[in-house]
Amino acid sequence: MKKVDIQELLNSGAHFGHLTKKWNPNMAPYIYGKKNGIHIINLYKTAAKIEEAQKALKQIASAGRKVLFVSTKKQAKSIIADKAQKVNMPYIAERWPGGMLxxxxxxxxxxxxxxxxxxxxxxxxxxxxxxxxxxxxxxxxxxxxxxxxxxxxxxxLPAALIVVDINKEHVAVAEANKLGIPVFAMVDTNTDPRKVTYPIPANDDASKSIDLVLDYLTDAIDEGLAIRKEEKAKAKAEKEAAKQMAEKAEVAVEEPVAEEAKAENAEQAEAKEENK
The missing domain is CATH 1.10.287 (Helix Hairpins)
Known part of the structure; x- marks a missing residue:
């Protein structure tokens, strides 16, 4: 699984939040400070949250469940579609259909x-x-x-949602919350992280930031899918081995019975000869 790199996050601009006047106070634990009127996100907190999300997504994928990717914002649509397709997962990149969940x-x-x-x-x-x-x-x-x-x-229904921009995708998040479906989401400084199960503090407007964070998450899903594939192959091999053992055991039982029948027939033939 791809290890989270702070420098990579920094290079992608994941630390840039919104104007301080637009902030949501519930994001305070994830904010490092402010510069030129813009909040700066603590990337060490971001890395920790990505790793937490990776573990959970890996487990979901290894169980054979689906993860629905969601983002209809311009700079994320193509990224969402690309990442989801790479791990064969469903996605919504156009309008969210009301009542989808x-x-x-x-x-x-x-x-x-x-x-x-x-x-x-x-x-x-x-x-x-x-x-x-x-x-x-x-x-x-x-x-x-x-x-x-x-x-x-x-x-x-999907086992989880991965969302970019929970303010824009508030309907999707609300539906998931209503049904108890866990939500993994990038949360910028203008959002309420309490609305999602696995918040990942990061710039959800820059395409490089979105691409990198989703890359970390899809890598975890891919690893989970590999585990699932390996387990299924192992189960199939064990089933085949058990079948072969059963067939061998059946043959082993049939052979002595056949020998006994052959011996009995020989004795009967011998007895007939003596009676003559």
Whole structure:
């Protein structure tokens, strides 16, 4: 797992907070000081929180659970998508669909609608529709793909959320909190860290800072997935070995029985000969 480097954090600008007049007092424990009217984040606190988050995310991934990445802000969208795809996790980089978590059943129905349209195109049913109906269906499919295409493989609620900018993604955070889903989030000096389970004090506006922090987190997820893969391979090998042992034991039992039957048949044949 990638070790947190203070110098890397410094180079990425992770220590730059917001204007002091915009601060949230609940961020005080994570603030080192201020310079030119801007709060400076304590990067040693940042490193400690990243390491804490890494351990938890590694455990979640090794258990085979999904982590949903969330950020719809301009400078984070492409980063979120890239990091999530690298570890095969779902993500939301466009508009957050209201009720995404709290009304997940409805969201799943919309995803199934996408699958149904795809099936229509494969089996030829789509071509039986009128030109107007085909156009409407294509538009619906494109809209669903834009909003939900990145979570199409998420068949149940995620085990956790990774969020960049909890002020902008306040609806996602609120839904997760309501359902007791842990939230891992970058918290800048203008946010309330009490709203998330694993706050990571860092600049959530600079793309370099966002990229670096998410890199640390996805590395932990990747390691957890590797453990999961190894455990599954081991379990499969053990199952196969047990099957082979059972087959050998069955053969070992059958052989003496066959020998006994053969001997008995020989005795019966000998007895018949004597009676003659």
């Amino acid at each position: 709290t009304n997940f059943v409805t969201i799943r129905k919309a995803i199934k609608k996408m699958a149904a349209i795809d099936k229509m195109k494969k089996d030829g049913t789509f071509e039986t529709l009128s030109k107007k109906e085909r156009l409407q269906t294509d538009r619906l499919r494109a809209k669903l793909e834009k909003n939900l295409g990145s979570i199409v493989d998420m068949t149940r």
